Amino acid sequence: MNQSSVSIPSPLLLLKILKEHSGVIEGRKRFQKIVFLLKEKYGIPLKYSFLSYYYGPYSKELQRDLNILVRLGLIEEDFDGVMYTYKLTELGEKLLNKKAWNIDRKLERKLKDIVKYLEKIDTFKIVSEAKELMKSIEGSA
Numbered sequence: 001m002n003q004s005s006v007s008i009p010s011p012l013l014l015l016k017i018l019k020e021h022s023g024v025i026e027g028r029k030r031f032q033k034i035v036f037l038l039k040e041k042y043g044i045p046l047k048y049s050f051l052s053y054y055y056g057p058y059s060k061e062l063q064r065d066l067n068i069l070v071r072l073g074l075i076e077e078d079f080d081g082v083m084y085t086y087k088l089t090e091l092g093e094k095l096l097n098k099k100a101w102n103i104d105r106k107l108e109r110k111l112k113d114i115v116k117y118l119e120k121i122d123t124f125k126i127v128s129e130a131k132e133l134m135k136s137i138e139g140s141a
Contacts, residue, residue, distance in 0.1 A: 010047045011065045013111070015074060015092050016103075020115035023088045028063070029055050030123045031086060033130035034115070035062055040133055042114050044107070052138060056131040 017034065018025060025031045036057040038044040050057035066086065069075045074092035078085045088096075118126065 010062075011069055012096075012103075013044070013046055014062075014065060014069060015088065015096050016108070016111055017115055018075060018086060018088045019093070019096060020112045021119050025086045026083060027123055028066075028084045030126060031066070032056075032058055032062060033123075033126045034118055035059070036130050037118065037126065037133065038111070038114060040137065041129075042110070044111055044114070050134065052134050056127050057134045 014035070017038065021034070025034070033056055035046060035048060036050050036059070039046040039048065040050075040057075048059040048062045050059045052058075066075070066077070069092070070077045072091075073089055074095060076087040076089050078087070
């Protein structure tokens with residue numbers, strides 16, 4: 001089996017996304033929209049389905065996986081009364097560094113480049129872009 005045909009679990013890709021976003025993503029909304037754009041706009045193989053909600057695309061499965069990653073101690077979730085912040089933990093970093101994960105190098109590079117690009121864009125613009133893309137997807141269905 002070649003590396004590009006190996007299925008990468010979406011929760012592992014969530015850890016990679018968090019790592020490439022300087023280890024921190026501020027806001028559930030931002031995390032959800034980044035994952036949506038990675039899947040729908042950039043073709044990253046994430047297995048989440050999204051529904052249209054008030055703040056744009058939302059995935060229950062994605063939120064479930066984030067909650068599981070928090071419970072496993074792979075990411076840390078902080079809530080300041082207004083916003084959730086997600087941070088990659090040392091344990092999460094160690095898991096990502098395991099050689100057992102056969103992540104295709106092209107996919108890894110693409111993911112890194114896109115997340116670094118999205119990291120520079122403010123949340124309002126990311127949400128707006130995700131909402132527009134969701135509308136066009138729903139319109140073409």
